[in-house]
Amino acid sequence: MITPLDAKFAPATRLLWHAGVTGALNQIAAAGFQAAEIWASHLTETRVKAKIVHQHAQELGLTLSLHAPSYDLNPLSSNPEIRSLSRRLVLDSLETAAQLQAKTVVVHPGALSSTTDDSHEYWQRLEEFAVQLDARAALLGLHVAIEAMEKKKLQFITHIESLERLAQLLDAIDAKNVGICLDVAHAGTLGDPLEFLARVPRVIHAHLSDTSEEKTHALLGEGRLDLAKIIPILLGKIPATGLIAIEGRLASDEPRAIAVAAAYLQGF
Secondary structure (H helix, E strand, O other), rough: OOOOOOOOEEEHHHHHHHHHHHHHHHHHOOOOOOOOEEEEHHHHOOOOHHHHHHHHHHHHHOOEEOOOOOOOOOOOOOHHHHHHHHHHHHHHHHHHHHHHEEEEEEEEEOOOOOOOOOOHHHHHHHHHHHHHHHHHHHHHHOEEEEEOOOOOOOOOOOHHHHHHHOOOOHHOOOOEEEEEEEEEHHHHOOOOOHHHHOOOOOEEEEEEOOOOOOOOOOOOOOOOOHHHHHHHHHHHHHHOOOOEEEEEHHHHHHHHHHHHHHHOOOOO
């Protein structure tokens, strides 16, 4: 008999992309997990309805979160048409989350359009976007977690100082339903994730994977992070409405990623 893992651990369905959404949920539950993070793009590609997925998750005893669409989108773009379309698709995904009865939706914050751009304008756009997210989330009874990104060209919501500023922005607009998603591997590309955990406020959800010089997202225990110290702090920091979504590599590791994660997390 498989021992159930902590209820906050939630493998992302993208780890089992070729299995489809419901197939991924079957394997996640079979490995002893009690939650899962569904990728909106996974739903779109497999053309499965959110209400069907919700019913299936209920039957498996899985709590859900949703990762909003992010590929090729930029809700802060300097191009107003791209900005408008990106925001609409992300905001529409909150409706999908409501159909899934997911507690939290993870949203990428957007990025600069060019290295020569003034980030001040992007902070203004991020404030506008956060107001929209908070209003929609409040209407639907959800929480939105804006994800801390990795050290990468054009990303600016990355290091501790930018996340502290994001938290101040959310305080300033009195956002009741928006917080921060701390991605441990992303933090590891910039510094010590333990320092991020100690300093970054308003963390309501997390992404967990290892990281190495070769891969930003490595399977648990196959990178250089001190996960034995990080994971207990995460478990204590994430509120009941949030989850710790397990990420890692894609198709090349199916289905090993779930087995590796389940084995690694047994002791927590």
